[in-house]
Amino acid sequence: MSVKLLLEHDGKEGIRNYETWALNGGYRAVEKALKMAPEEVVEEVKKSGLRGRGGAGFPTGMKWSFLAKPEGVPRHLVCNADESEPGTFKDRYLMEFLPHLFIEGMIISSYALGSNTSYIYIRGEYAWIPDILEQAIAEAKAHGWLGKNIMGTGFDCEIYVHRGAGAYICGEETALIESLEGKRGNPRIKPPFPAVQGVWMRPTVVNNVESIAAVVPIINLGGEAYSKIGVGRSTGTKLISACGNINKPGVYEIDMTISVEEFIYSDEYCGGIAKGKQLKACIPGGSSVPILPANLLLKTAKGEQRMMNYESLSDGGFQTGSMMGSGGFIVLDEDQCVVRHTLSLAHFYMHESCGQCSPCREGTGWMYRILKNLEYGKGKMADIDLLWDVQRRIEGNTICPLGDAAAWPVAAAIRHFRDEFEWHVLNPDESQHRNFGLAHYADDLVTA
Amino acid sequence: MSIQFSEEKLAKVQEIIARYPEGKQKSALIPVLHLAQESFEGWLDVPVMDYVAGLLSLKPIEVYEVATFYTMFNMKPVGKYVLEICVTGPCMLCGSDEIVEHVKTKLGINVGETTADGLFTLKPTECLGACGYAPMMQLGKHYKEHLTKEKVDALLDELRTTAMS
Numbered sequence: 341m342s343v344k345l346l347l348e349h350d351g352k353e354g355i356r357n358y359e360t361w362a363l364n365g366g367y368r369a370v371e372k373a374l375k376m377a378p379e380e381v382v383e384e385v386k387k388s389g390l391r392g393r394g395g396a397g398f399p400t401g402m403k404w405s406f407l408a409k410p411e412g413v414p415r416h417l418v419c420n421a422d423e424s425e426p427g428t429f430k431d432r433y434l435m436e437f438l439p440h441l442f443i444e445g446m447i448i449s450s451y452a453l454g455s456n457t458s459y460i461y462i463r464g465e466y467a468w469i470p471d472i473l474e475q476a477i478a479e480a481k482a483h484g485w486l487g488k489n490i491m492g493t494g495f496d497c498e499i500y501v502h503r504g505a506g507a508y509i510c511g512e513e514t515a516l517i518e519s520l521e522g523k524r525g526n527p528r529i530k531p532p533f534p535a536v537q538g539v540w541m542r543p544t545v546v547n548n549v550e551s552i553a554a555v556v557p558i559i560n561l562g563g564e565a566y567s568k569i570g571v572g573r574s575t576g577t578k579l580i581s582a583c584g585n586i587n588k589p590g591v592y593e594i595d596m597t598i599s600v601e602e603f604i605y606s607d608e609y610c611g612g613i614a615k616g617k618q619l620k621a622c623i624p625g626g627s628s629v630p631i632l633p634a635n636l637l638l639k640t641a642k643g644e645q646r647m648m649n650y651e652s653l654s655d656g657g658f659q660t661g662s663m664m665g666s667g668g669f670i671v672l673d674e675d676q677c678v679v680r681h682t683l684s685l686a687h688f689y690m691h692e693s694c695g696q697c698s699p700c701r702e703g704t705g706w707m708y709r710i711l712k713n714l715e716y717g718k719g720k721m722a723d724i725d726l727l728w729d730v731q732r733r734i735e736g737n738t739i740c741p742l743g744d745a746a747a748w749p750v751a752a753a754i755r756h757f758r759d760e761f762e763w764h765v766l767n768p769d770e771s772q773h774r775n776f777g778l779a780h781y782a783d784d785l786v787t788a
Numbered sequence: 789m790s791i792q793f794s795e796e797k798l799a800k801v802q803e804i805i806a807r808y809p810e811g812k813q814k815s816a817l818i819p820v821l822h823l824a825q826e827s828f829e830g831w832l833d834v835p836v837m838d839y840v841a842g843l844l845s846l847k848p849i850e851v852y853e854v855a856t857f858y859t860m861f862n863m864k865p866v867g868k869y870v871l872e873i874c875v876t877g878p879c880m881l882c883g884s885d886e887i888v889e890h891v892k893t894k895l896g897i898n899v900g901e902t903t904a905d906g907l908f909t910l911k912p913t914e915c916l917g918a919c920g921y922a923p924m925m926q927l928g929k930h931y932k933e934h935l936t937k938e939k940v941d942a943l944l945d946e947l948r949t950t951a952m953s
Contacts, residue, residue: 414809423917424915424917425915426876426877426878426915426919427877427878428917428919429917429919429920429921432917432918457809459807463917464818464858464860465860465916465917465926466917467929467930468930500807502807502815502818502819503818503819504818504858505818505821505822505858505859505861506858506859506860506861507857507858507859508914508915519818520815521814522814522815522817522818522850523814523853523854524854524857525857525858540809540812581919581920583878583881583882583919583920583922584878584881584919585881585882589919589920589921589922590920623877627877627915668919670877670878671881672881676881680880681877681880681881684875684877684880685876685877687875687914688876688877688915691914692914694857
């Protein structure tokens with residue numbers, strides 16, 4: 341049983357209400373943090389080793405320490421609640437079911453960064469959640485945790501919820517900032533980084549919902565104690581949103597010491613593959629990270645057991661590994677077609693490209709059209725190489741990482757499932773009414 | 789239809805503007821466009837966008853370029869109920885294609901179209917962040933999750949009944 345830091349009180353009757361939250365130790369962390377100097381709070385977060393939970397995994401404490409503090413210029417904390425990475429639904433869970441945990445984290449983080457006005461940028465489709473958050477904010481304010489001169493510290497803070505309107509790209513921090521300014525979500529060229537010139541050209545920190553929520557246990561336990569949970573540089577706990585062909589889809593908190601195999605097959609987590617089928621493939625960290633066949637998912641190329649943490653999931657680089665990413669864990673069973681699945685993701689990235697950079701704008705549509713031909717029995721062998729070539733020319737050639745995010749799933753699908761693509765080309769009719777199946781993708785690895 | 793927010797909604801607009809620094813009322817644009825779409829028949833006609841531009845002291849083009857960027861803003865009339873069925877990866881793995889086909893057959897429309905009676909629009913939709921509860925759709929402010937053909941039938945019947953009463 342993993343230690344529960346974020347979901348400790350999940351499921352308790354009335355936990356969304358202030359009173360119940362307070363009875364369960366709520367707002368103790370805020371009280372503790374307000375007695376510390378802001379720099380000391382930043383120091384605890386640095387010590388904790390917390391890595392950004394949105395997907396990139398950049399150390400949160402370090403990000404905070406980059407925030408410019410010019411005299412007389414307001415600075416802002418903006419929470420990235422634009423959760424849109426396919427396979428990811430953990431932030432929604434935190435906000436919907438444990439709003440006070442999240443608001444506590446917002447208050448502490450605002451205090452640490454000196455943000456007197458902080459914003460929660462939430463994806464527009466989560467239309468019912470702003471009401472829940474605004475209720476929690478109002479309750480916190482009524483109890484003196486927000487507003488003017490909080491608890492006599494002289495620190496003022498307001499938190500506002502800002503709804504987006506449907507754009508995956510706004511999960512990219514500079515696009516999010518543009519959107520918060522009331523513009524199209526076109527990512528900015530960096531530098532300047534948001535820490536220097538962010539929203540309204542003021543110094544800004546953008547953090548993911550889960551990262552902000554994790555600040556609460558970090559303050560409660562102390563950064564050092566938090567850093568001892570987990571393994572190596574994968575400290576603390578991580579929320580994994582598991583979906584696809586498994587028995588128990590849902591949001592799970594893990595302490596990063598369990599194996600991928602245990603996560604998939606244990607009844608405490610995914611509960612095995614649905615309908616008694618076999619595991620074919622999995623994307624362990626949201627749709628943008630490389631898909632792995634069953635054999636490489638469960639074991640690294642060196643034949644070691646693969647673990648659910650940052651280092652182990654990326655072991656082998658993109659050749660034989662993947663990434664922890666956002667924790668969006670997507671499982672494919674033996675009946676799934678990797679070509680069809682890649683086509684679906686390619687359509688997503690084509691739809692979501694903002695159109696600023698031509699490699700991404702044109703490339704995502706091009707990849708979609710090639711994949712469509714392959715899937716529907718109109719593909720040629722040369723198309724597979726063309727697809728590889730197109731993805732390679734997108735990667736690294738765009739302002740923001742959406743280009744990479746669109747290229748990687750295609751690259752990984754070809755890298756590991758080339759046989760399946762070739763089978764589609766060689767069997768244009770048969771591939772229209774049956775799938776390639778599990779094939780050899782779960783076979784034992786031959787290690788050198 | 790006269791394009792004018794109610795007193796209550798105008799007060800809401802002021803409340804939204806006050807969330808942002810002085811002179812940065814452009815930040816209120818997306819929240820106010822949501823309010824406008826809810827208030828004026830579910831879509832943003834040009835006069836509606838011009839009205840919003842006036843409220844926020846923006847040039848009309850600043851509103852058009854934003855409204856056309858975000859998928860939640862409808863640029864043409866929609867039905868009373870907009871069915872947004874997610875078809876991205878994780879939902880696809882759990883059978884969203886069958887749900888979309890079922891709705892298309894049942895309503896006799898294609899994705900992007902509205903039924904002749906003006907009741908239903910089937911809107912093309914990508915990942916809605918409900919991958920663990922697939923297949924699913926957004927209907928107005930809320931999600932309908934763990935969809936089956938039977939659940940979809942019951943939902944459509946229920947909506948028809950509500951619309952007639």
